Amino acid sequence: MKRFSGLLSAAALAAGLALAAAPAMAQQQLPPMPKVKQSTPAAIAAAKEILTMKNVAVMYSGAVPGIIEKTKTGLLQQYLNYQKDLDEVAVIVAKQFAGSEKEIGDGMAQIYAAEFTEQELKDLVTFYKTPLGQKLLTAEPTAINGSLQYMQQWAQQFGVIVNGQFKAEMKKRGKDI
Known part of the structure; x- marks a missing residue:
């Protein structure tokens, strides 16, 4: 069972934002990765074990192919006549960075x-x-997914209420919207 499948929508949003910027970032100097406090090998091993138990790799397993595809698509927009070559190069790059x-x-x-x-x-x-x-490992993704769905539904319903309030306030000003 993919324990963190419920988090995929949030992860997909974050990955989508990162992937959307990939072609643009390829043309500019990237800032260094943030420094993280050095930890003991035992602490890192325990952290890896926790992440494995939580199966978080499912959140980023498609990152490399996704970035390669997004980069290829961005290049295709600039160099449409190179589609065959870019398709072939994408396979090479995918193998290189697998x-x-x-x-x-x-x-x-x-x-x-x-x-x-x-x-x-x-x-x-x-x-x-x-x-x-x-x-917890089994039920948490379902609870998180349900919570995300609840938040989305609540936001939609609240948006309708807020929209109605805007209309009411504007009507008081003699402006029907």
Whole structure:
């Protein structure tokens, strides 16, 4: 079961924003990645174990192919007559960078290890192995997905109320909108 499939919509939004900027960023100097506090190898290993138990790799597993496709599409808009070549080059580039998304997981583990002490991470690993921890790993994505859906529905309904209030206030001013 893909434990974090419920988070894919949020992750897709973030990835979409990143992917949309990929062709433009390729033409400019990129800022360095943010520095993360150095942690012990044991803390990083525990963080990786937690991330594996949470199956977060599903959130970024398509990052490399997605960025390659988005870059190819951006280049095609500029060089339409090179479609065949760009299609062929995309395959070469995909093979060259296959597995690069592992860097995302390593970076996430570094961030977790910087936010929690080594002992806290070990305690979390222990917790996630308990029946309640296993239930959390299984049920949390559903709860998060349901919460996201609820927030979207609430925002839609609230938007209708706010729109009605705008119309009422404008009507008081003699302006029907």
